[in-house]
Each structure stands twice: as C-alpha cells, then as structure tokens.
Amino acid sequence: MKAEAALGLGGNLGDPVEAFATVLRRLERHEAVARVRPSSVYRTAPWGKLDQPEFLNMAVLVETDLPARALLDLCLALEREGGRERRERWGPRTLDIDILTYGGQVIDEPGLQIPHPRIAERAFVLAPLAEIAPGLLIGGRSVADLLEEVIDETIRRDPAATERLSAVLQSAPR
Template sequence: MATCYLSLGSNLGDRANYLHTAVQSLRELPGTRVEAVSGIYETAPYGYLEQGAFYNIAVRLETGLEPHELLRETQRIELENGRERTIHWGPRTLDIDLILYGTVTLCDERLTLPHPEYLKRAFVLVPLAEVLRPNDPHAARIRAALDGMPTDGVTPVMAW
C-alpha cells in the first residue's frame, strides 16, 4: 500500500458536484481507501486565463494500485465526468492530478512523480497541506514552499 496525494479541480458546470462524484469514484477503486479530503477552495485559472474560476481539493488515499494503474483509473473517472482535452490548461469538468505517490520518483512519457510543478502552485499546496500527514516525507518541503508563496488567491468555499 502506498500513501498518495491527488489534486482535483473543476471549473465547468456544478463544480462541487463533479468533485464529490470524483471522490466517491475514488472510494470505489479496488484496493484503495480515501483517508482525507480537504475543504473546497476557489482559485483563478492557471495557464490559460480565458476561463472561469476553479474549485480545487486535495485527497489523501492509500492504494495498492501501481502508479500507472492509478493514473489510468483517474483518467477514466475524468472521462466519466465529461472531461474533454481540447485546450491545454483549458476549462474542464474534472481534472485529477497525481501529485505524490509515496516516495516514488518516476518520469516517463505518461507520468511524472512527484508532479513536476506542484511546489509552485498555491491552488495545489493549500488544500494539500490540509490533508498531509505531519510525518509524511514530503511535509517539510511542502510547508517550506507554502511559506514562500502568496496564497491570497486560494479562497476557502466550504468544508468537505
């Protein structure tokens, strides 16, 4: 079993419902247990700016799925929720990013772990800090990154 951290976002339709549906789908994955879900935060779009605000959450889970299996399952969940990949960083019903998978370091054509940009993105780090285990091997790095960045654009919307 590995402790994994995911970042989920939605900026189309009923954003909160897409996030709730995704968490429920994660709960149904074989050999996987959702351990913690952050509150919902509203954030400005990143990259492609001509789109609506996002709702973002972080999820901590324990899974027996291997990294590529987990990626395949999260992409299936995205598709089941109407995800279309038309514009890079564009609007989407649901986005699920694998941020950390235990202490695994991986880089291939399909997956990079840890996520290559996560320490630069407040919309990932603020919810992530909420579900992070205090003794997690990544905790000090995450807290240091958060201490050095503005987080005023990450607005709490509701508790999970």
C-alpha cells in the same frame, strides 16, 4: 504493497462540487483503495490561461494497492466519466485529477511524472494539500514550506462549496 498517494482535483465548468463528490465516492468504493481523506474545497483564480472562470480545487490522500500507472489510468477514467475533454492546455474543464505524490517515489516515465512536475509553483495545489498533509515531503521539503514560498491570498477555502460537498457525500448511498 500499499502506497499513500496525494491527488489534486480541479474544475471550473459544470458543477465541480458534484464532480468531486462522484470521484470521492468512486475512490471509496474501489477495491484497491483503502482510505480516502479529502481536503476542503478551495476557490482559485485560473492559472496559465487567465480568460476563464475561477476554479474549485481540492486535494485527496488515498491509500492504495494500485501501482502508480494503474492509479493514473483510474484517474483518467474518472476524468472521462466526469465529462473531461482535453481541448487546450490549462483551459477550462469539468474535472482534472492529477497524481501529486505516490508513496514518496520519484517517477519519470512517458505520461507519468511524480511528484507532479509543477507542484512547487502552484499554490492552488499546495494550499489544499497543506491542509491535510502539511509535513508531506516533496523534493526534501514539506508541503507547508513550499506553500510559504508561493502563497497567494486569492486562493481561499470555500466554506459553502466544502459544506455542499460534505452534504452531497452524506446524502449519497454508500
């Protein structure tokens, strides 16, 4: 059974655009992923821990045969391959991948909460997600409506990073 899942990608160390491109290529090549639809790249101020560089963030919709737990395992493996080290909560990172939604399901298991528990308060997640799925319902409310409540003008589409991501993806062998 295929499910549409929304993923959030972020990073502020190393080269986040290259890290995002690697994740998108890996998802496109994965046998259990049928479709990958990315948002633009957004530049956002740090959240939670403020004394660190700005983040680049984006959202990705995937259609997958993977159960939610297996998708989480894939995301964690991609983070590790991207050099992710979990040192401090909300701290700087090379790559972060969160499962934001999974087929409209509500999942609350150890280590796996879907929808993402803080999605409604995070404009840096909602802005890119609203670009590709404004009508997606989370807790009975659309992503676009949730974004209106937490809109933050410091979160902005980064045309240069978005164009670079597109160029990196087009130049890579499929």
